[in-house]
Amino acid sequence: xxxxxxxxxxxxxxxxxxxxxxxxxxxxxxxxxxxxxxxxxxxxxxxxxxxxxxxxxxxxxxxxxxxxxxxxxxxxxxxxxxxxxxxxxxxxxxxxxxxxxxxxxxxxxxxxxxxxxxxxxxxxxxxxxxxxxxxxxxxxxxxxxxxxxxxxxxxxxxxxxxxxxxxxxxxxxxxxxxxxxxxxxxxxxxxxxx
Numbered sequence: 001x002x003x004x005x006x007x008x009x010x011x012x013x014x015x016x017x018x019x020x021x022x023x024x025x026x027x028x029x030x031x032x033x034x035x036x037x038x039x040x041x042x043x044x045x046x047x048x049x050x051x052x053x054x055x056x057x058x059x060x061x062x063x064x065x066x067x068x069x070x071x072x073x074x075x076x077x078x079x080x081x082x083x084x085x086x087x088x089x090x091x092x093x094x095x096x097x098x099x100x101x102x103x104x105x106x107x108x109x110x111x112x113x114x115x116x117x118x119x120x121x122x123x124x125x126x127x128x129x130x131x132x133x134x135x136x137x138x139x140x141x142x143x144x145x146x147x148x149x150x151x152x153x154x155x156x157x158x159x160x161x162x163x164x165x166x167x168x169x170x171x172x173x174x175x176x177x178x179x180x181x182x183x184x185x186x187x188x189x190x191x192x193x194x
Contacts, residue, residue, distance in 0.1 A: 001083075001102070001105045002083040002107065003074060003083075003084050003085075003105055003107070004021075004086065004106075005086040005089045005095070005106065005107070005109065006018070006085065006088065006109050006111055007088075007089040007090070007108060007109070007110050007111070007153045008110060008112060008113075008163075009145055010118065010122065010141045010145065011113065011117075011119070012111045012112055013111045013121075013161075015087070016163075016167065016170060017085070017087070017109070017174045018030065018087045020174040020178065021085040024178055026081065026083045026084065026085055026178055027081050028084070028085045028086075029073045030087040030088055031086065031087065032050070032087070032088050034057075034066050035053055035066060038053050038057060039053040051141070051144050054090075055144070055148075063093040064094060064096070064097045066094065067094035067098065068097060070086065086098065089153055090145060090148040090150050091148045091149030092149050092152035092155075092156060093149060095152075095153050095156055107158045107159065107177075108157045109158070109159045109160075109161060109174075109177060110157035110159070110160045110161070111161050112162055112163065113162070114164070115138070117163075117164060118138060119138055122138060159177060
């Protein structure tokens with residue numbers, strides 16, 4: 001059993017990491033899906049109210065509310081698979097939930113990229129990086145994510161992937177991590193260096 005969690009600011013590449021995992025036949029649990037479902041259940045617009053509902057869930061049920069709601073989905077997928085990727089961890093409190101439940105079988109991967117690169121990526125995929133159309137700008141999204149405790153989660157990562165190279169190079173690095181372990185090398189290779 002191996003549970004890989006990803007953490008990173010918007011536009012860093014978490015969605016691409018999830019795509020790589022899916023291509024490798026690894027199921028992905030997206031913590032944002034919990035928020036999207038709750039947003040729909042409240043009769044709100046997921047495109048506009050996602051951040052508000054994420055914050056409300058944490059205020060109403062504690063900082064680990066979304067992680068705790070994700071656990072049954074992760075455990076369900078582990079019944080048929082050796083590895084599951086959890087997309088979108090937002091705080092050290094959420095990391096605590098996964099470390100407590102999965103212990104050494106949990107690996108946290110921080111995906112990082114500079115602000116300017118993330119703005120370009122969000123522009124390229126047609127999502128709002130600015131506030132011109134009434135959407136939430138990237139700087140505001142970063143601030144909200146950091147308010148949840150994302151910096152703490154990123155600081156606790158077992159592996160840091162700097163996503164500043166080509167998309168193919170990023171995919172290769174993530175594929176190595178999901179196939180071989182925490183640093184992308186086979187366990188025997190890592191042991192030989194110890």
